[in-house]
Amino acid sequence: MSFPKPCSSLKKATLKRTLSLRQQLFRRLFRSGVSLFCLLGLGITLLLPMVASAQTPTNSSQSTVIKTFPLPSSNIEEENAGASASNDATIQEASSTTAGSTLNEDGEGLTPTYEYRLPFNRDASVGNRIRLEGVYSDASMYFSRPRNWDLTDVKVQIKLRHSPSLIPEKSNLVVRINDTSIGSVPLDRSAAEVAQFLFDIPANLIQDENFLNMEVEHNTSETCTNPNDPALWTEILPDSEFLFKFKTKNFMADFNQYPYPFFDDLSLDDTKLAYLRPKTYSEKWLTTAARYQASIGRLAEYRPLTARLVNSADDLDWNERLVVIGTPAEQSILTSLDLPFSLSANKLLDGDGNPLKEEVGILAQTADPDTGNPILVATGNSEEGVQLAIQFLVQSQEQTIGAGQALLVESLAETTSPDEHNWPGYLPQEKEFVLSALQDEHGNLFEDTTVRGTNAPPVRIDFRALPDSQFSRGSNLKLHYSHTSQINPRTSSIEVILDDVTIGSKPLSTKNHSNQTYQIDLPPHLMKPDSELRVQFTMNPQDSTVCGMAAQKQLWGTLHNDTSFQLSRYIVAQLPDLELFRVGYPFTAPQDLSKTAIALPDNPSQAEIETLLAFSGRLGKLSKAESIKLNVYKNSSIPGADRSKFHWVGIGLREQFPFSEAFNANGFRLFAQFRRQWNDSQIQSIQDNEGVIKAVLSPWSNEHILLALSAQTEAGLREVQDALDLEPLFLALNGDTTLIGRKVPNPSPYDRKDYNMRFLDESAKRQIVDAGVIQRSSLFLENHWWTLPIGIIIMALPLYSISQLYLNRLSDPE
Numbered sequence: 001m002s003f004p005k006p007c008s009s010l011k012k013a014t015l016k017r018t019l020s021l022r023q024q025l026f027r028r029l030f031r032s033g034v035s036l037f038c039l040l041g042l043g044i045t046l047l048l049p050m051v052a053s054a055q056t057p058t059n060s061s062q063s064t065v066i067k068t069f070p071l072p073s074s075n076i077e078e079e080n081a082g083a084s085a086s087n088d089a090t091i092q093e094a095s096s097t098t099a100g101s102t103l104n105e106d107g108e109g110l111t112p113t114y115e116y117r118l119p120f121n122r123d124a125s126v127g128n129r130i131r132l133e134g135v136y137s138d139a140s141m142y143f144s145r146p147r148n149w150d151l152t153d154v155k156v157q158i159k160l161r162h163s164p165s166l167i168p169e170k171s172n173l174v175v176r177i178n179d180t181s182i183g184s185v186p187l188d189r190s191a192a193e194v195a196q197f198l199f200d201i202p203a204n205l206i207q208d209e210n211f212l213n214m215e216v217e218h219n220t221s222e223t224c225t226n227p228n229d230p231a232l233w234t235e236i237l238p239d240s241e242f243l244f245k246f247k248t249k250n251f252m253a254d255f256n257q258y259p260y261p262f263f264d265d266l267s268l269d270d271t272k273l274a275y276l277r278p279k280t281y282s283e284k285w286l287t288t289a290a291r292y293q294a295s296i297g298r299l300a301e302y303r304p305l306t307a308r309l310v311n312s313a314d315d316l317d318w319n320e321r322l323v324v325i326g327t328p329a330e331q332s333i334l335t336s337l338d339l340p341f342s343l344s345a346n347k348l349l350d351g352d353g354n355p356l357k358e359e360v361g362i363l364a365q366t367a368d369p370d371t372g373n374p375i376l377v378a379t380g381n382s383e384e385g386v387q388l389a390i391q392f393l394v395q396s397q398e399q400t401i402g403a404g405q406a407l408l409v410e411s412l413a414e415t416t417s418p419d420e421h422n423w424p425g426y427l428p429q430e431k432e433f434v435l436s437a438l439q440d441e442h443g444n445l446f447e448d449t450t451v452r453g454t455n456a457p458p459v460r461i462d463f464r465a466l467p468d469s470q471f472s473r474g475s476n477l478k479l480h481y482s483h484t485s486q487i488n489p490r491t492s493s494i495e496v497i498l499d500d501v502t503i504g505s506k507p508l509s510t511k512n513h514s515n516q517t518y519q520i521d522l523p524p525h526l527m528k529p530d531s532e533l534r535v536q537f538t539m540n541p542q543d544s545t546v547c548g549m550a551a552q553k554q555l556w557g558t559l560h561n562d563t564s565f566q567l568s569r570y571i572v573a574q575l576p577d578l579e580l581f582r583v584g585y586p587f588t589a590p591q592d593l594s595k596t597a598i599a600l601p602d603n604p605s606q607a608e609i610e611t612l613l614a615f616s617g618r619l620g621k622l623s624k625a626e627s628i629k630l631n632v633y634k635n636s637s638i639p640g641a642d643r644s645k646f647h648w649v650g651i652g653l654r655e656q657f658p659f660s661e662a663f664n665a666n667g668f669r670l671f672a673q674f675r676r677q678w679n680d681s682q683i684q685s686i687q688d689n690e691g692v693i694k695a696v697l698s699p700w701s702n703e704h705i706l707l708a709l710s711a712q713t714e715a716g717l718r719e720v721q722d723a724l725d726l727e728p729l730f731l732a733l734n735g736d737t738t739l740i741g742r743k744v745p746n747p748s749p750y751d752r753k754d755y756n757m758r759f760l761d762e763s764a765k766r767q768i769v770d771a772g773v774i775q776r777s778s779l780f781l782e783n784h785w786w787t788l789p790i791g792i793i794i795m796a797l798p799l800y801s802i803s804q805l806y807l808n809r810l811s812d813p814e
Contacts, residue, residue: 111247113152118143118268121238130214130236134455135227136552137234138215143242144266145206153245154201156182156212158236163218164191165231170219173197173234177205177212187216187234194237208266212242224547227454227540251374253365255402258393261374262321263299270304271296272320275613277309278330281604284383286632288325288390289609290598290616292378294628295394297620304749305621306725307613309606313368313375322368322375326386334379339364340406348381358382361389361409363402388412395627415627420589424624426464426529427567436561438462446561453552456537459559463498463533467585468573468768471524478564479518479535483557485510488540494518494557497534498526508539508557515560522567529583535559573768576695576705578733578759584622586705587647591625597646598632599658604651607714611651614724615709644701651709653717661699662708667762668694668737674712678760688712690741691719693733696763703768716741719755728752735761 120126120141130139145151158175168188175183183199218232219225225232251261263271273296278285293307313322313333328334328346335343341362342348347355348362356362362385364377378389392398392409421429428437435446438461449459465471481494492508496518504520537557575586587596598615600608616630631646633639635658650659654670663669669677670692675684691711698704709724711717719740723729726749729740737760747754 113245113247116244116246116268118242118244119238120236120240122268126238128238132214132216132234132236134232134453135218135225135547136215136453136549137218137455138213139236140214141212142210143212144209144268146267147208147260147264148249148251149244149246150249151203151206151244151246153243154203154206155243156199156201156241157196157243158199158214158240159194159196160234160236160240161192161194162187162189162216162234163220163231164189165220167219167222170217170222172217174215174217175199175212176215177201178207178210179213180205187218224544253367253405255363255365255404255407258399258402259296259299262323262376263296265299265303267303269319270306271300272317273305273307273613274310274316274320274322275307276313276322276324276326276331276333277311277606278326280330281609282383283632283634283637284387285326285330286600286604286609286612286634287630288378288387289323290612290630290632291394291628292323292325292390293613293616294593294620294623294630297617298624299620300617301621302727304725304727305617307617308610313371313373316368316371316373320373322373324375324377324379325390327379327381327383331379334377337366337375337377338369339366339377348379356381356385356408357410359384359388359410361385361387361392362406363389363392363409364406366405385409391627397626415592417590417592417594417629418625421466421468421571423466423588423591425462426466427469427565431568432564432566434561434565435461435559435563448558448560450556450558451537452556454540454555456539456555456557458497458534458536461533461535463527463531464529464583465527465531465569467529467580467583468571468589469527469569470572471522471527471567471569473521473524474566474568475522475524475527476566477520477522477533478566479516479520480560480563481516481518481535481558482514482560483508483516483537483539484555485513486542486554488542488544491538491540493538495536495538496520497536498523499528499531501526508537510542522565529580529585571769574765575768576697576707576736576763576765578693578695578735578738581695581707582731582733584619587619587649587707588623591623592627592629593619593623593625594629595646596630596649597642598630598649598651599638600632600634601652601656601658602634602636603656604634605653605714607717608652611709611717611721611724614721615649615651618724618730644698644704647704647707648698649707649709653714654710654712657708657710659706659708662694662696662706662710666764667696668692668739668760670710670712679762689715689719690739691716691723692737692739693720693723694737694763696736697766702766722747722749722755723757725749729755729757732757733759735759736763736765737761 120130123141132139156175156177158173160173162171166187168186171187173185173187174181182201182205183197185195185197187195189195214236216234218234220229220231251257262273273293275289297305310316310322316322324331324333324337328343328348341364342353344353344355350356358381361378361380364379366375366377367373368375378386378393380386380389388411389407389409391412392402392407395412395415398412419429425439427433438446440446440449441460441462446461451457451459477496479494479496483492483494487508487510489507489510493505494508495505496503501523503523503526504518506518509516539555539557541551541555543551573580573585580586587593589595596619598612600612604612612632619630620628635656638658648659650657650662652658654663655672657663663671667678671677671682674686674688675682676688677683688711692708694708694710696706696708698706709717709720711720719742722742723733723738723740728750729752732752739758739760741756742754743756744754
């Protein structure tokens with residue numbers, strides 16, 4: 001009998017155990033897989049509704065959808081890309097170049113590179129040249145970087161000529177950008193030769209606000225140059241320019257950035273607004289549009305600002321911003337814009353699908369899907385709600401709390417009108433004040449100011465008197481200053497200049513050089529609404545043999561901000577006077593424009609409404625307050641009882657002008673069929689395209705005026721708009737009547753010579769006085785001094801007669 005081998009039995013037993021373990025493992029894996037699959041299915045089932053909910057847009061008034069839109073791009077043809085700026089004031093717009101293109105951040109389309117040329121003469125202070133004199137001298141050019149620019153390349157091209165007497169090895173020009181040197185060149189050109197230098201500016205040095213500093217060192221001697229040598233000069237030519245290459249950046253539709261992108265204080269171009277025409281022009285729409293334009297004017301200040309009407313978003317130009325004001329019934333474009341709220345039956349709905357309250361206003365930002373032009377929407381279910389929405393943007397304090405792409409404005413705090421003589425940026429109302437109460441050129445309160453060198457720049461002080469202030473004798477200035485002791489007292493002095501007229505000077509002393517005072521009388525006739533006070537330190541080194549920068553740095557003078565002023569003045573104004581209108585008076589008194597009203601024809605034309613926008617923007621530039629309360633009326637609804645409470649502005653063509661009284665008064669008059677009259681002369685022209693700006697005393701009040709902005713044709717109204725929009729023209733207004741027309745078909749906005757302006761002064765005037773009896777008497781004697789000796793003689797005659805009678809009676813023996 002045979003027995004099985006032990007190894008064979010062991011293998012079988014091991015195999016059985018292995019199979020059993022594998023089966024258990026497979027069973028466990030199968031159970032785990034089934035459980036995992038069930039959990040995964042359950043999770044997907046739970047997550048799908050949440051994902052769908054997150055992807056579904058909501059119209060709830062509590063939520064805000066933030067979107068980014070590309071800013072508009074220039075459409076200028078490439079053939080204009082390389083054109084250089086001309087020597088005059090003609091300015092080239094941003095132009096597209098052939099530099100490479102890249103995908104934008106969203107990977108959609110191409111982002112082109114643009115070129116922009118900024119000539120130095122864009123700054124009005126440059127004029128025909130920047131002249132640098134003395135051994136050491138410098139000048140600065142300010143420029144900004146628009147918020148939507150992504151700079152790729154920056155250069156500055158400087159053209160200059162200099163004195164042929166300079167020693168090239170010891171004379172040079174150093175150029176700095178934001179205190180960082182970007183290059184230097186020798187001044188080695190021959191007489192009358194124009195030098196041209198191109199400097200690269202690293203893009204990382206460019207900030208929002210920038211200063212290009214040009215410093216020169218002049219030497220005509222190998223040993224020591226006389227700083228008063230007239231041969232020490234260099235002139236920077238006005239056609240020098242900055243060259244920018246950039247790509248545009250997207251903007252975020254969010255009111256925490258307002259007023260950007262509708263106004264950019266860093267922009268190098270004009271601010272251009274386009275108002276979408278509503279179906280009808282109601283007084284509410286006219287008032288809200290005028291107030292909004294005035295608010296943008298306040299932001300723009302000295303920067304160019306234009307506005308026009310358009311029929312649709314397709315009419316927008318490059319870099320133009322669209323403003324949509326009105327209810328859904330008035331503005332049908334609201335149904336086609338990408339906005340974070342719903343519309344039904346021309347009603348705005350809340351998150352529950354119910355119409356919003358009539359008194360609620362809505363503000364929203366979006367952009368044109370084709371061009372990328374920013375669009376501002378101010379709407380509501382009633383005109384009151386629309387006006388409330390615009391008023392939120394107008395009131396400067398409320399703007400700061402805005403956030404998100406859309407806002408619901410439910411209520412606004414009422415603001416009080418400021419005092420009529422509370423004008424920010426002008427002289428305080430107090431009789432005595434110090435320099436620290438005034439603002440410097442940057443809008444900050446004055447601090448101690450130090451200047452250095454033999455050619456130290458003057459300390460400039462805006463000394464703008466209120467337009468209805470008339471000064472008398474007794475006004476004075478008490479300077480408080482300090483200076484270095486390392487000066488030559490025989491040739492060093494401090495000089496005070498008011499509007500280019502020297503009103504006082506005093507030599508500087510080496511003994512007493514700290515905390516000095518100097519009192520000067522202020523001439524009453526020199527203090528005006530646009531006056532500037534300059535304090536000039538003229539400093540020469542004590543040792544004339546010492547040369548170099550060290551000698552310049554040791555020369556310093558400081559004007560302290562406790563310098564005091566004492567003014568004697570009355571509140572007096574002669575009206576009407578368009579020269580006072582240059583600073584806004586009397587329409588900007590008070591500064592919230594609450595005493596100014598505008599009247600339009602019942603069916604205003606596009607030219608008349610654009611004139612309204614131009615005038616409103618100008619009033620905004622000339623005023624500063626927390627709110628704007630300007631009102632606009634149509635001719636048929638002008639309140640009769642309130643006519644005496646306002647300064648009125650009439651806008652319209654002569655045939656439908658709202659106030660016939662403006663042209664029935666004395667002076668220049670317009671009639672039908674292109675007829676015009678002045679004094680006893682009357683003519684009739686074949687075509688009259690001139691604009692008329694005329695001021696007369698108000699027929700309804702002795703303390704108000706009526707301003708007429710009129711013309712015979714719409715072309716004439718465009719001339720009025722130019723006079724209001726363009727600084728060179730507006731600052732030329734004079735007399736009580738200004739006639740304006742163009743000399744060339746396409747006049748330059750920077751050259752007044754392209755326009756023909758004539759000034760007339762024939763209307764009756766009235767003196768508006770706000771003073772007590774004693775002040776009125778003193779003012780009368782100042783203006784009519786000749787009545788004083790006549791009055792003395794008249795009073796002396798009866799006294800003489802009485803004394804003679806008395807003497808005769810005493811001499812009579814009886």
